[in-house]
Amino acid sequence: MEQKIYDIVIIGGGPGGIGTAIEASAHKIGEILLIEKTDNHSNTIRKFYKDNKRVDKDYKGQVTQLQGNVDFYDGTKETTLDYFDDLLDSEKIDSMFNTEVEKIVRETDDLLYIHTSSGLVKSRNAVISIGKMGKPNKPSYKIPPSIKANVNFNLDKCSSNEKILVVGGGNSAAEYAYDLADQSNNVTMVYRKAEFSRLNETNEEILHKYHGEEKLRLRMNTDIESLENDSGKVKVNFNDGFSVLYDRVIYAIGGTTPVDFLKSCGVEVNENNQPIFDEHQETSAKCVYVAGDIAFKSGGSIAIALNHGYHIVNNIIRKRGRIFSHTEKVASVLNPAN
Template identity: 50%
Template sequence: MKKIYDLAIIGAGPGGIATSVEAILLGLKEVIVFEKSNNHSDTIRKYFKDNKRVDKDWKGIKVELKGNIHFTDGTKESTLDLFDTLVANKDIEACFNEEVYGITKQNNLFEIKTIKENEYYAKNIVISIGTMGKPNKPSYKLPVNLKDKINFNISECKNNEEILVVGGGDSAVEFAYYIAKQNRVTLAYRKESFSRVNPINLHQLFDFVEKDLINLQLNLDIQKVEEKNNKLEVYFSNNQIKQFDRIIYALGGSNPTDLLQRCGILLDSENKPLIDKNLRNHQEGVYLAGDIAGNVGGSIALALNHGYIISSHIQKHKPAK
């Protein structure tokens, strides 16, 4: 007979992990988590530099934790240690390297199909896949033969390179000052000032600018990028043309719309999921957690609260035996 889970969670980031932990603590017996990579917290592992500071009150937004997970300010490493401990809970079934293709509802149960053509069944679904898996890309064309020099994080950076970082959020600012001591860095942002950056990051940025470690270019658009002598030649809106060894785009992430549609998620005109105060989509038993639910902006603490809100709602509305 097929096994039926009380709860199936897609994504093993902070929102997915929190939902699984809170669900177990609230009495749900059968919980399974699907993660397409080979470990939990894939975004933190890929996009956070070693020893990166991780704040509970991200971007200065004060968050009162609602659930049972004790999360405090720390580093990339201490945050991963916390999630390592939570994922090790023997009551949570974690399926790594198992990417969900889509979900359909049949006879009050959700059928989950994976890329590997496995099938699972659950009474409730939580989608917590984040938005960083598919980073936003510029509208203009990029040289295909230099694609190894066009990145969306700093993991491929080498020392003594001329690097252009493009973006105006925390990721762009952090990328710029993390690599500035080993490279010649230009940070370009299309607006005249930063409105979405953590004050601590902003202070760090301007400190580097004052020390001539970062060349800050504001109110500047990029019109096109071409190849010249194995370098990236960038044409700016102020008629300047400069060459770089590497470009790093930090333009945010976009909702993985195709997967959401294959899961039957109702979207608005901007392809953003519609949710109520309990983070439930239009279908009974379907919820969204973390960045994919909107208004989180990368906050781990808010994603943890999502896990508690969802699990509490599922437990409260669980049919009596």
């Protein structure tokens, strides 16, 4: 591995990483490697999306024209994963799964040395396309160790017939809440603001419908001050003076930018710990780009993430002095009949 030099190494197998890989392959950019820390691509979708969850091309109505070689349409969790499977199966892209990237170091003017848990990888360009949900935000107050088994950041350990508190006001929190309610759980969703500001129309409509039917309870304009262990139950102390016992508490309060990793790659961040990059997605570290979730200030669409890949590859080729047409499509993937 240390002897081979890649033209582009992509860190992260989400939509931004996949879009970059397909663009690079479509334009024959050279040797391509996709590195993913889990055992498959699209880990955020696999882990945090419930089965049959709707997956929109455009997030919260942000209509985006796809610019590159990947067409994408509204679907479900399952159809989206199948589509990305087909894309990656159809292109010549090397991959390394179950591999962590530790840092990126520029050793020469031409080469980046990418230090991974599986060894050293050399590349001319690198794309950081890691998600934020892999490192979820956690509350500022302490979670007592004795109840950590009952405090979750996804639905992995949930069952039915539990009294559950879902914390958050975004789409993930809403989907967790009404999905758990459908599994015969007693669900309360608590949000610190008086009104929702980040929900898509469908999720907000379902929440209010379920609240009206008393299938779940919305506790708005309320925050949590602390958690305690009360005979094996999670005692939640709210800022309105009330305390309630729950079997389980689930946090869905977003994810955090992995600042230390970005800095270890030579990427400068702003005052909000977001990576600084130009219109081509290139960061302050020469030939190191960002794509997908890591490049969004808040939520962003799959379509925008796919376009990141187009801009990155376009820029790499432009640096090489090549001109190409961005209207060409990957016939083997998008038009298999041809």
